[in-house]
Amino acid sequence: MASMEKKYVIGVDGGTESIRAGVFDLAGTPLSFASVAYPTAFPAPGWAEQDPADWWAGLGTAVRQAVASASIQPCQVAALSVDSTCCTVVALDARGQALRPALLWMDMRSAAQAARVAACGDEALGVNGGGAGPVSAEWMVPKVLWLRESEPEVFEAAAGVCEYQDFVNFHLTGRWVASLNNASIRWHYSTRRAGGWPEGMLRTLGLEALLHKWPAEVLPLGAVVGGLTAAAAEHLGLPQGVVVAQGGADADIGMVRSGGGGGIGLGVIRPGQLALLTGSSHLHLGVTDQVFHGKGMWGVYPDALLPGVHVVEGGQTSTGSAVAWYRRLVGEEGYEALNREAEAVAPGCEGVVCLDHFQGNRTPHTDAVSRGAITGLTLAHGRGHVFRALLESICFGTEHIFETMRANGYAPASVTVAGGATRSPLWMQIHADVSNVPFILTKVSDAPALGAAILAAVAAGLYPDVPTACSHMDRVVQPDPQRHAEYRRHYRAYKALYPALKPGFHAAAAAASQAPTAADAPDVAQKQGQQGQEQGQQQGRQQDGADLHSIVSPSILSADFSSLARDVARVVAAGAEWVHVDIFDGVFVPNLTIGPPVVKSLHKSVPQAFLDCHLCVVHPENYVEDLAAAGCAQFTFHIEAPGIDFCCHTAAALCRRARGLGMLAGIALTPETAPDAVFPLCAAGEVDTVLLLSVRAGFGGQKFQPGVLPKVAALRRAFPVINIIVDGGITLDNAGSVARAGANALVAGTTVFAGKEPPEVAVPGLVRQIAEGRAAWPRCD
Numbered sequence: 001m002a003s004m005e006k007k008y009v010i011g012v013d014g015g016t017e018s019i020r021a022g023v024f025d026l027a028g029t030p031l032s033f034a035s036v037a038y039p040t041a042f043p044a045p046g047w048a049e050q051d052p053a054d055w056w057a058g059l060g061t062a063v064r065q066a067v068a069s070a071s072i073q074p075c076q077v078a079a080l081s082v083d084s085t086c087c088t089v090v091a092l093d094a095r096g097q098a099l100r101p102a103l104l105w106m107d108m109r110s111a112a113q114a115a116r117v118a119a120c121g122d123e124a125l126g127v128n129g130g131g132a133g134p135v136s137a138e139w140m141v142p143k144v145l146w147l148r149e150s151e152p153e154v155f156e157a158a159a160g161v162c163e164y165q166d167f168v169n170f171h172l173t174g175r176w177v178a179s180l181n182n183a184s185i186r187w188h189y190s191t192r193r194a195g196g197w198p199e200g201m202l203r204t205l206g207l208e209a210l211l212h213k214w215p216a217e218v219l220p221l222g223a224v225v226g227g228l229t230a231a232a233a234e235h236l237g238l239p240q241g242v243v244v245a246q247g248g249a250d251a252d253i254g255m256v257r258s259g260g261g262g263g264i265g266l267g268v269i270r271p272g273q274l275a276l277l278t279g280s281s282h283l284h285l286g287v288t289d290q291v292f293h294g295k296g297m298w299g300v301y302p303d304a305l306l307p308g309v310h311v312v313e314g315g316q317t318s319t320g321s322a323v324a325w326y327r328r329l330v331g332e333e334g335y336e337a338l339n340r341e342a343e344a345v346a347p348g349c350e351g352v353v354c355l356d357h358f359q360g361n362r363t364p365h366t367d368a369v370s371r372g373a374i375t376g377l378t379l380a381h382g383r384g385h386v387f388r389a390l391l392e393s394i395c396f397g398t399e400h401i402f403e404t405m406r407a408n409g410y411a412p413a414s415v416t417v418a419g420g421a422t423r424s425p426l427w428m429q430i431h432a433d434v435s436n437v438p439f440i441l442t443k444v445s446d447a448p449a450l451g452a453a454i455l456a457a458v459a460a461g462l463y464p465d466v467p468t469a470c471s472h473m474d475r476v477v478q479p480d481p482q483r484h485a486e487y488r489r490h491y492r493a494y495k496a497l498y499p500a501l502k503p504g505f506h507a508a509a510a511a512a513s514q515a516p517t518a519a520d521a522p523d524v525a526q527k528q529g530q531q532g533q534e535q536g537q538q539q540g541r542q543q544d545g546a547d548l549h550s551i552v553s554p555s556i557l558s559a560d561f562s563s564l565a566r567d568v569a570r571v572v573a574a575g576a577e578w579v580h581v582d583i584f585d586g587v588f589v590p591n592l593t594i595g596p597p598v599v600k601s602l603h604k605s606v607p608q609a610f611l612d613c614h615l616c617v618v619h620p621e622n623y624v625e626d627l628a629a630a631g632c633a634q635f636t637f638h639i640e641a642p643g644i645d646f647c648c649h650t651a652a653a654l655c656r657r658a659r660g661l662g663m664l665a666g667i668a669l670t671p672e673t674a675p676d677a678v679f680p681l682c683a684a685g686e687v688d689t690v691l692l693l694s695v696r697a698g699f700g701g702q703k704f705q706p707g708v709l710p711k712v713a714a715l716r717r718a719f720p721v722i723n724i725i726v727d728g729g730i731t732l733d734n735a736g737s738v739a740r741a742g743a744n745a746l747v748a749g750t751t752v753f754a755g756k757e758p759p760e761v762a763v764p765g766l767v768r769q770i771a772e773g774r775a776a777w778p779r780c781d
């Protein structure tokens, strides 16, 4: 029985599976823990939702139980603090009730929105890769963007948008406040920016309204949020007014540790230290006093932990959850049998190699649609091989994160690990062996609850500040050099998996993705793009296997720009079904041409022209709405363009946006790119037209490169009813052979506008050649 004068603090850890409350004395010694589990719904692949009412109910029960089992009186509780999963987003009404289930941190539905956020070019992106990204679907802004686009009525109705953490603090104290920790690492908030909020980014994304929905106040870790309201005190079984301290993201809080005699949290707050927080996921949080950015890692987030203490982050989204998934799949209640079987298997699992991306990859790839895989199976393998291979894949994933951090100049000097994985000596040993660093295991594995407790103690004035040093580690797992050398080989096999499987994952995601919603089509385009929309539906889109057209698309690059409308009207009258508009930005190609204003004028002057716009630009996603509004009828962008980066999922999302605005969607390939790059998109029906460049992009009047012909043939063999258009160096002499290879559409600039024959001869001549070439295609009936 604890003495009546003593004061205690409560640390609450709102996790993925459950909410846990721990009662601690001021030396950081835990007296009791209680936890209440809650369900997660997975309504669609990659989605994950929770009911905030479950968090609140669980909090009350867990705190009451923890206090009761600690055998202390409620009046002895001086303060409490809550951390939570990060970034679990919830939309609230004015009373703080959730308007829909919360989007759990691991929810990846906003992958397309994340790509758009990454492409918005705002300075607030600088915190990741110096602006090069990534932006994860896990984060606040993509999730809110999804909400606004997919459930606009919920977004409109929301009086508040916040995280789990803020929801709980609001109900505990009545104060509407965000955590500096969460806001810095997941909301693009920065202490280094006047006002802190990413206002420019929100404006660019049309999300200004979010500024009024987010909490107006931001408090650092350990600051006093307020006292328990009467209702909250009743719910928790504690006195009214008990101090509530600001918490933050569970893993970050787990890094915090008290000094003097401590044992709270992990104590990872010195430069060079790295905390590995394990649970359903792995989170790797390195401490640095330098602000730097690099590819494949998140942050560095300045002041995210404590003033002057910056965090560099890596993470794996499904680790403990993947292991638990397999255990349930093979019908085991616990891990004993599986551990025994895995121990009997040699490192490398006799060729079984897994990929640990069951819920996407956080770092270094930040790929929401990557998936888990078990490869190398033979009939000789058993459960132990697969289980060990899963454990190894997670350790390899961690090593890949460390390798990326090292490449960016941050080498973890020590790894302090906490959480569920520490209960498996086998797993810890594999981790140490794979990464060749000692893994330090803490005395107390529930680091987040402990970290929250120390914040509560500071807020209650029981400590002057968060101490900076202490290490009460009780076990170090040393790497074995021989096994490490052996694992290097298996690590290479693991690293080869993602690049090999990525095209398949992206093709599957593109195939599974849904049709565009009404929300994808902003008003502006609906108003102004109507005509292009109708044209898009009538001209050239191949539906239900209908016959392809023989299309000539004269490139206005060779037209007389002083009389552009006249030239365009002339070629249309001559029989050009499309008119090719080359939009070059001087960056993706070494030439600068025209943009949406010229398209708009052309559309106005020659409304009957089907404007076949070919964007040789970086970040084509930035122009889709403007071009639709201008009257573009076909939106063709390069798969190689920065912003698309060969990612079929991103490309599919852009095609859907274009189609949602009434345009045909085209994907262009430079001469260097193999046609397979667009096969998944064509197979998924996302594309109307594939444009194959037969010259280097940038200028008209170049010589046709026949290397394009086998690409045309391969594409046509695979996709008999898609538009294939060849662009560059087309003449009346070579058009027939290009069409014979499989093209049903040809771009021709010089030949039509500046050739030997006038457009009235050249256009019908080219159409004829295409028709004749197509007549030679093998019939498939």
Ligand SMILES: O=C(CO)[C@H](O)[C@H](O)COP(=O)(O)O
Residues within 6 Å of the ligand: 555, 557, 558, 580, 582, 616, 693, 695, 696, 697, 698, 699, 700, 701, 702, 727, 728, 729, 730, 747, 748, 749, 750, 751
């Ligand atoms: O600019 C181009 C490539 O980037 C094109 O090749 C142009 O659209 C076609 O011109 P031409 O028929 O004279 O080769």
